Amino acid sequence: MIHLTEKVAILHTNDMHSHLENWPKIRRYIINERKRLEQAGYQVLVFDIGDAVDRVHPLTEATNGQANVRLMNEVHYDAVTIGNNEGLTNTHDQLNHLYDDANFDVVLANLKDLKTKQDPKWAQPTKTIITNNGTRLMIMGFTAPYILTYPLVGWLPIDEQTAINESLAANQGKYDGLLMLSHLGISADRNNAKLHPEFDVIFGSHTHHLLEHGEMDNGTLLTGCQKWGHYIGTTKLEIDDAHHIINKSESVVKTADLPAMSGDQAEIDGYELEGERLLAERKVANLDHSIQKDWVNGSELTQIGMAAMKHKAKTKAAVLNDGLFLTDLPKGIIDKNQIHKLLPHSMHVMKTTLSGYNLWRLVREMEKNKRFLSRFPQKGMGFRGDIFGKLEMSGIEYNADDDTVIFDGSIVKNEAQYEIALLDHYLFIPFFPTVSIAGRNQMYYDQPLRDVFSDYLASQYPLNQNK
Helix, strand or coil, X not given: CCCEEEEEEEEEECCCCCCHHHHHHHHHHHHHHHHHHHHCCEEEEEEECCCCCCCXXXXXXXXXXXXXXXXXXXXXXXXXXXXXXXXHCCCHHHHHHHCCCCCCXXXXXXXXXXXXXXXXXXXXXXXXXXXXXXCEEEEEEEECCCCCCHHHHCEEECCHHHHHHHHHHHCCCCCCEEEEEEECCHHHHHHHHHHCCCCCEEECCCCCCECCCCEEECCEEEECECCCCCEEEEEEEEEECCCCEEEEEEEEEEHHHCCCCCCHHHHHHHHHHHHHHHHHCCEEEEECCCECCCCCCCCHHHHHHHHHHHHHHCCCCEEEEHHHCCCCECXXXXXXXXXXXXXXXXXXXXXXXXXXXXXXXXXXXXXXXXHHHCCCCCCECCECCCCCCCEEEECEEEECCCCEEEECCEECCCCCEEEEEEECHHHHCCCCHHHHHHCEEEEXXXXXXXXXXXXXXXXXXXXXXXX
């Protein structure tokens, strides 16, 4: 006869993206729910499945994400994994120190240091939690292996199937229950449930999917709590006296439905104000005139942006969309807080080399799409604004009368090679396929776009110039 001997509950979050306006409710719910579940006989664990950090928030930007980790310490996570925001919007050194003060373990099995080929010092490939009754719950963590970009910041991503197979082979017989922290996306989770039925639960994220009651695939329970801290999940496991998981279920609560407390808004505002204060201490430039954004008709901000990109990539031409610039810049001293509000995106400059024919084709793609894109509500892939906006070019002209492209004053020759400065964002959006199909692309991951813009602005309008 099977006897139920223990119950485990796992509270989990994912893809919070520094939406700290939800943190007071999340923290309070996790702390109180842990107590309630423990009183009901559960052993309680808490997981986060990545992208907790997003530099769109000024406090995250000002502290390189360490403020987020200090907040996460408040609920004592048992295990977390990283998302692409932790992995790719920080420099190698910043990520190496992101978890210096963490009171929780980072579990990650498919990212190595590019130079040493060793696991990061801040992560472990697996973690085993032994329950009060002796059941061995092994946790494995995997993040989306962006092969084009991780090496640019000093990390070697490992294909998740390679990493999963190696982890399973190395840990045979070492667990009673197997849990995956997956920052891989719902399609990968469903595929892994079919390929690897050893996993009892796959905690999902990355694609911002919501599975209110979970999803059972091939005996594996899948979870997903959407994005931005909108939902908190609870996975319940029932375990028998032979340490087998005999039942598993999932539920979520909507954060907006949780009660607010009188001090919540002041706390939320405090995070914003503290980040802005820290950033505002870092002065950048002294503008002799104000500059207004104009997403549809074009702006001097975009001209400065293209000049900065050309300087960074050492090219004679650049392309940039006006919708990136979210605010105006006033006359006078400009600081890092203003630059962060202006360009909160997680984007980088990219140099693209094309033959003359392919440059012509790219310009024609841009000409075809620019009217549509001028008011297109772009979402995701590093974009943190409202609309794509007008597409502008510097060093490139298109002559509609004879269908020719002029580069740096001369008509483009089909077999010649041309270098232009773009954004890595253009490699991932679907409107300019020539960039990914024909371009030789070199991404500059040492600085986000806002820092490239900031450095150039400082060189053109130095702080010590006469007022």
